[in-house]
Amino acid sequence: MALIVDHNKALSTSPLKVSAPLGAALAFMGMKGCLPMFHGSQGCTAFALVMMVRHFREAIPLQTTAMNEISTILGGMDQVEEGLLNIAKRAKPEIIGLISTALTETRGEDMAGDVKVIRARNKELADIAVVDVSAPDFSGSLETGWGKAVTAIIKSLAKPSGNHAKLDRVNLLPGAHLTPGDVEALKDIIADFGLEAMVLPDLSDSLDGHVPDAYTPTTLGGTAVAQVREMGRARLTIAIGEHMRIAAKTAETITGVPSVVLDRVTGLDAVDRLMVCLSTVAGVPVPARQRRARSQLVDAMLDGHFYFGGRSIAIAAEPALLWSMGKLATDMGATVAAAVTTQPVPMLAELKAERIIVGDFEDLEDQILEAGGADLIIANSNGRQVAAHHGIPLFRAGFPVFDRLGAAHLTSAGYRGTRDLITQLGNILMERPGHAHQQSEHAHGHQSAAAG
Amino acid sequence: MLKAKIAELMHEPGCATNQAKSEGERKKGCGKSLTPGAAAGGCAFDGAKIALQPITDVVHLVHGPIACEGNSWDGRNSWSSGSDLYRKGFTTDLTNLDIIAGGEKKLYKAIKQAIARHNPPAVFVYQTCVGSLIGDDVDAVCRAATQRLGTPVIPINSPGFVGSKNLGNRLGGEALFEHVIGTVEPDDAGPCDINILGEYNVAGELDQFRPLLARLGIRLRASITGDARYREVAACHTARANMVLCSQALVTLARKMKEKWGIPYFEGSFYGISDTSDALRNIARMLVERGADPTLTDRTEALIAEEEAKAWARLEPYKARLAGRKVLLYTGGVKSWSVIQALQEVGMEVVGSSVRKATEADKSKALERLGGDEDKLADAITPRDMYAMFKDGKADMMLSGGRSQFVALKARTPWIDINQERHHGYAAYDGMVALVREIDLSINSPIWAQVRAPAPWENS
Ligand code: SF4
Numbered sequence: 036m037a038l039i040v041d042h043n044k045a046l047s048t049s050p051l052k053v054s055a056p057l058g059a060a061l062a063f064m065g066m067k068g069c070l071p072m073f074h075g076s077q078g079c080t081a082f083a084l085v086m087m088v089r090h091f092r093e094a095i096p097l098q099t100t101a102m103n104e105i106s107t108i109l110g111g112m113d114q115v116e117e118g119l120l121n122i123a124k125r126a127k128p129e130i131i132g133l134i135s136t137a138l139t140e141t142r143g144e145d146m147a148g149d150v151k152v153i154r155a156r157n158k159e160l161a162d163i164a165v166v167d168v169s170a171p172d173f174s175g176s177l178e179t180g181w182g183k184a185v186t187a188i189i190k191s192l193a194k195p196s197g198n199h200a201k202l203d204r205v206n207l208l209p210g211a212h213l214t215p216g217d218v219e220a221l222k223d224i225i226a227d228f229g230l231e232a233m234v235l236p237d238l239s240d241s242l243d244g245h246v247p248d249a250y251t252p253t254t255l256g257g258t259a260v261a262q263v264r265e266m267g268r269a270r271l272t273i274a275i276g277e278h279m280r281i282a283a284k285t286a287e288t289i290t291g292v293p294s295v296v297l298d299r300v301t302g303l304d305a306v307d308r309l310m311v312c313l314s315t316v317a318g319v320p321v322p323a324r325q326r327r328a329r330s331q332l333v334d335a336m337l338d339g340h341f342y343f344g345g346r347s348i349a350i351a352a353e354p355a356l357l358w359s360m361g362k363l364a365t366d367m368g369a370t371v372a373a374a375v376t377t378q379p380v381p382m383l384a385e386l387k388a389e390r391i392i393v394g395d396f397e398d399l400e401d402q403i404l405e406a407g408g409a410d411l412i413i414a415n416s417n418g419r420q421v422a423a424h425h426g427i428p429l430f431r432a433g434f435p436v437f438d439r440l441g442a443a444h445l446t447s448a449g450y451r452g453t454r455d456l457i458t459q460l461g462n463i464l465m466e467r468p469g470h471a472h473q474q475s476e477h478a479h480g481h482q483s484a485a486a487g
Numbered sequence: 488m489l490k491a492k493i494a495e496l497m498h499e500p501g502c503a504t505n506q507a508k509s510e511g512e513r514k515k516g517c518g519k520s521l522t523p524g525a526a527a528g529g530c531a532f533d534g535a536k537i538a539l540q541p542i543t544d545v546v547h548l549v550h551g552p553i554a555c556e557g558n559s560w561d562g563r564n565s566w567s568s569g570s571d572l573y574r575k576g577f578t579t580d581l582t583n584l585d586i587i588a589g590g591e592k593k594l595y596k597a598i599k600q601a602i603a604r605h606n607p608p609a610v611f612v613y614q615t616c617v618g619s620l621i622g623d624d625v626d627a628v629c630r631a632a633t634q635r636l637g638t639p640v641i642p643i644n645s646p647g648f649v650g651s652k653n654l655g656n657r658l659g660g661e662a663l664f665e666h667v668i669g670t671v672e673p674d675d676a677g678p679c680d681i682n683i684l685g686e687y688n689v690a691g692e693l694d695q696f697r698p699l700l701a702r703l704g705i706r707l708r709a710s711i712t713g714d715a716r717y718r719e720v721a722a723c724h725t726a727r728a729n730m731v732l733c734s735q736a737l738v739t740l741a742r743k744m745k746e747k748w749g750i751p752y753f754e755g756s757f758y759g760i761s762d763t764s765d766a767l768r769n770i771a772r773m774l775v776e777r778g779a780d781p782t783l784t785d786r787t788e789a790l791i792a793e794e795e796a797k798a799w800a801r802l803e804p805y806k807a808r809l810a811g812r813k814v815l816l817y818t819g820g821v822k823s824w825s826v827i828q829a830l831q832e833v834g835m836e837v838v839g840s841s842v843r844k845a846t847e848a849d850k851s852k853a854l855e856r857l858g859g860d861e862d863k864l865a866d867a868i869t870p871r872d873m874y875a876m877f878k879d880g881k882a883d884m885m886l887s888g889g890r891s892q893f894v895a896l897k898a899r900t901p902w903i904d905i906n907q908e909r910h911h912g913y914a915a916y917d918g919m920v921a922l923v924r925e926i927d928l929s930i931n932s933p934i935w936a937q938v939r940a941p942a943p944w945e946n947s
Contacts, residue, residue, distance in 0.1 A: 045596035046548070047580040048604075049561075054554035076616055077521060078530020078647035082558040085890070089562075094870070094893035101521035107620065107648050114523045121524030137552040138616045138648065141586055172554035173582050173617070246897055246938075250874035397575075417561065420574060 037386045041379045041393040049396035049417065051351050052377040053434065054172040057083040058180025058211055059134045060097055061434075063166075065236025066188070067257040068129035070122050072098040074115055074146055075136030076107075079172070089437035091242045096253050098122060102138060111139055112149045116157070123159050126252040129260050130164040132184060140171035164260050166191045176377040177434060178278040178353045181211035185235060185282040192260060193289045196267030204231045204269040205316060206292065208283055210276025212356035212433070213300075215239040217448035221275075221300065224309070224449050227324055228317040233262050233269060242443055266290050271316045273309075275300055276355035277382055298382070299359040300448045301456065302366055303332060309449075328450035335454040339461040340368050346464055347372035347406060351399045351414040352433045354380040359447070360413050360432065361386045363456065372409045373402030396421050403427070411463055428463050489644050496657040496739060527890075530647025532615050534655020537563065538736060539643065539662070541687050541712040542720060544570035544608055546601040548577040550594050550625060551615030555647070556580075564909065566691040568714050577601060581617060590623045598632045598640055608717040609639040609667075619646035639717075641666045656736035660684075663711065663720060664743050671721035673708075678779045680708040681770055682723045684741055684752075685732040688713025692914035696757050699794070699915060703786055705770060711737065724748045728773040730755055730766065735846055751777070754848075757914040758825035760798055760832070764791045798916040802833055805923050810834030812930055815876060817841045817868065817887035818905055824853035826886070826905070829919045831856070835926075838882050841865045870894045884930050899939050901929040 056073055060083055063071035073080045080099035087095040100114040115133065122131055135146050147167050154160050168187040170180045185208060205225060209218050218239035225232040234240075240256035247255055266272070267290035274283035274296045283294040295312060299305045306329070310321045346369045350360050357376045364371060371388035375398050383391050392398045396414075400421045403409045412422050415433040422429035436442035446452040529537075532555055540547055540563065549556035560576025567573065579597050581590050598610055610632070614625040629642040643662045645655050681700075686693060693714050697707055709715055709723035724744065729752035731741045741752040751773055755766035771779075771787040813836045816826060827837050837857060842850045842864050850864065857863045868876075873891065876882045877898035885895040888906030895902035903925050905913060913922040 043582075044600075045579065045593045046600045047553075047576075047578050048601075049575045050553060050557040050578060050580065052553050052557045052580070054552070054558055056554065057558055072524060076530055076648040077526050077528060077651075078533050078616075079554045079558075081527065081529045081533065082554065084527075085562065086558055088890060088893075092893075094897070098524050099521075099526055100523040101526040102648055103521070103650075104648050107616075118523030121522060125525065137554060137581075137586075138620065141617050141620050171583075172552040173586055176553070246899070250871050250894070250897075252871065420561070420571075 037374070037384050037388040037391045039379050039381070039384055039391050039393065042398075044394065047395045047397075049420065051375060051395050051399075051415075051417065052176045053086065054079070054083070054137075055170040055175045055177070055180030055183070056134045056136050056172060057086065058177035058182075059132065059168045059170045059184035060180075061087065061177070061211065061238075062181045062184035062188075062236045063130075063132035063134075064095065064254055065234075065238040065241055065257045066130055066132070066254060067241070067259045069132060069254045069257065070096045070098060070126050070128040070130075070252065071132035071134060072100060072118055072122060073134050073136050074100045074102070074111060074118075074144070075138045076102045079136050079138070086435050086437075090435040090442055091244075092440075093242055093244065096126070107138065107142065110142070111144055112153070115146065115149055116153045119153060119160060119165065120157060123163055128163060128253045130166065132188075133165060133167045134180075134184070135167075135169050135171060137172035140169065140173075164192060176353060178211045178276070178355060179378070182278040182282055185279065186285050188235065188263060189266070189282060189286045189289065192263040193266040193286055194264050195290055196292070199265075199268050201270055202231065202268045203229060203317070204233055205313070206266050206269045206272040206286065207232045207234045208272065208274040208279045208286070209234065209236075210274075210279050210355045212276055212353060212359060213448060214443055214445050215241075215243045216444040216446035217300070217452060219243065220446050220449045220452050224325065225313060227322045228313045228319055230270075230313065230317050233266065234258060235263060235266075238443075244443060267292060271295065271312075273297060273312065277358070277380060278355055299355070299362065301359045301453050302363050303329075303336065303450075303453065304366075305362070306332075306450050306453060325450065328454070332450040332454045332457075335457045336367065339457045342461045342464040343367035343369040345369070346410040347408070349373035349399060349403050349406075349409040349412045349414075349427070351375040351396060351412070351418055353377050354383060356433050357391070358383060358386065361388065363447075363453070364413075364460075367457065369410075372406040373399055375399045375402070400424070410467065411460065413460075428467060430460060430463060489646075489649065492644070492658070492661060493649055493654065496654060496661065529652035529655070530616075531650045531652070531655035531658060532613055532645045532647045533559070534652035534657075534736075535613060535643050535645035535659035535662070536655070537652065537687065538656045538659030539611055539712055540573055541565040541567075541710075542611070542715045542717055543567040543573040545572065545717050546575075546577055546605055546607045546610045547573060547613065548579070548594075548597060548601060548610055549613045549615060550579050550581075550590065550597075550618045550623065551613075552581045552586075552617050553578065555613075555615045563687075564689050565687045565713060566689075566693075568694075569716065572605060572607060579618075586617065586621055589621060590618055591628050594618075594623065594625070594628050595632060598628070599636060602636055602638050607638070609641055611641045611643055611662075613643045614646055616646045616648050619648075639666070639670070653735055656685075657739055660711070660737045660740035664740055667717070667721050668744070669721070669724040669748070671718050673722040673725055676725035677706060678727060678777070679703075679705045679774055679783070680726040681705060681728045681730060681774070682709045682711060682726045682750075683707060683713075683730050683732060684711045684737040686710050686713045686757075690909055690912040692757070692912040692918060695912050695918045696763070696915040699767065699790065700770075702790060703767070703771065703783060705774065705783075711740070724750070726750060727777045727779070728752065728770060730770060732756060756825040758918070759827075759829045760795060760916060760919050761828060762825050763915045763919075764795060767791060794916045798920055799832075801920045802923055805927050806834050808927050808931055809923070811836065813838045813881070813883045814926075815839045815873070815882040815885045815887075817873070817885055817891055824849055824856055826913075826922070827853060827856040829922065830926075833923055837863065839863050839865050839868070839876075841868060874898050884926070886926075899935065901932065901935065903929050 272294035556578035884901040
């Protein structure tokens, strides 16, 4: 199994990692009527905003407390207060996500304490939920921030069920690696079992690329504050991705609703586990539509395995996505020739790969060279330089994907999503016999198979 | 030290905006404090990086946690005709432990590793908020690294919280003046060498006017900075004239180069046909004044006549397709006025131009071209008002940067990018033709009728 290597280098070159506050902001995009605000200097906000705009090709509401030299020295409480009041007046949101940054955390601001005082003395804020999230840029990455934001939302909004009756409902806590397309697919699956899904956060409702009829300064669609308050009335909370474990536990502690953490929802056995889980909660057998989808996936695996077998794949991704993609690739018979991620998550050691490096795109390139090449790279758009440099096709996944259309709709969740992913990856591998086959006579037969 | 520098940069006597202010206002400098909860825009670090990153062969090393570089590297569309080292993102990626222990040692190590692996002519080190807050002395580390490693290591003191992107541009220029320009003596200085300041070669725009200069025998010694090499910039003090393209950003640098090396400068633009011609005229005039062959003036006029005629001929067919269409310009600085004329020449009506980041001179030029109609000069337009303008048919299309694109697109209104992420160069004669072509493609796209029509079941 894989050795996790964290060089902790002095020099990071072409980073894979994006910052935790960005991940937190992204999570708030899946809340309805929301306007998140970074407590920091304006540059951090501008970078995060631009990155989300480029990825989703949507307007992104995000604000900043605009810390300057003076407030950085004297403390930022006034900036927070002014910011909250300005947003309340101008945008009238239902919820404001207040996210700390490296700047204010290094200073040692007591943001949570400040918010309490500010709320107490400003009745304009009474009807607005203010959720504060501590997410310094210097620890963790996108997934970390996302997980922290979801946890903070649950902590401040969720309630015990009390004596309200349970509903035919599950709470779904999708990880940062799932696209709006994935979330939509999961909602459909859950609906097939006659259950309703309360999704937190729900990007499939807000950043799914629709054209609204009017302008709003906050997020459009997403999970309403009232829905989160009702979390206690669900039968089960399903979290997807290891980084959602704390959020799931928090929800369980507060609401008493039992929770499970699924490591992924891509791949035959992984989706099987999801089905068993839903079937148990709903008390119904797996519906015909899903059985049919499963059979289609099995067929796709049979057809596709020729093109994955023996091929070498390089992956650079956040831990949850690396886990999901890496498992699928090896399940299909490919080898993971190079793997880079952003954090040393212990579970990754179970991937069938020699090493997993906590590092950057330079590490990916070095590993590919060491392995004598690769047939395919799976990474975000920042992998395009390495891919171009070595003439290896790049399959774009993760965040950000800004040089392709439809990043939000790429779907790999569920039987259908897995089938579609196998199709897409398989087609790239089929088109290019690749370095592993080029020198062997096998290449010929391979090409004619592709043509047929 | 940084404080004094910022104060100085904010009181630029060569800056028209600043000169137009009253004494009291000027004292406050141009670092207006931003409103929390209602501010947007990049930080000083962002600005410094924008100004300097198009020096393509150096290592641009960002000292700070992941936010500053991880969220932004390779995000700008500045082209290179040579090295692509500038497209790699380098950062010390400060973590918790570094914050407690201090980041100077890590920075030194990072510099050393970057030099060992990439052997660049120089390393630029950008100081950001957190590095500054924990007291890392970037200047000292750079000095030590330069001495011990034998490669110039240039400190760019640009923590984001000191101010805006524009201030950052200036800090970038300042770093070049203090540490780079004049450190290399070229052996081929000539009477027709010029520098261009504030041109970042977005989408290869340099190549839309470099050939025009070449035909006149004028050499672009350095573009500060677009498609630039370190040694070119280091040797650019031997040029005979400077042209300042984005006056807000680098006019201080131009003034200081004049004071130190006697290089005269003028402010001009390569956007728009007549503005391009004026720019060429001005360059020729200055070079002749400083001893270039006087026939340059006539040759320049001949080239202008030829190129203008060609450009107008190429624009002719678009007139019928664009006449009367209403455009909203939402950009800043030079483009707020330089593009207006070109659009008017093909018969379009400019219904508004934002002058957010424009100097007083920019504003009056824009106003003049809009026929003195003050109402058409907007400062910032809120997205809500902008959306209403499209919905109410007050504007048929928008030209802006990428951020506001969705206000137009979601109102089912044509939009094209004229800022840094654009994929087409819009400079000089060829560029103006390209811009008009893009406008035509966008505004006359067959999709508009389709996407605006209601679904059939909504007709009744
Ligand atoms: S504001 Fe400071 S911390 Fe944020 S991106 Fe700019 S330099 Fe970095």
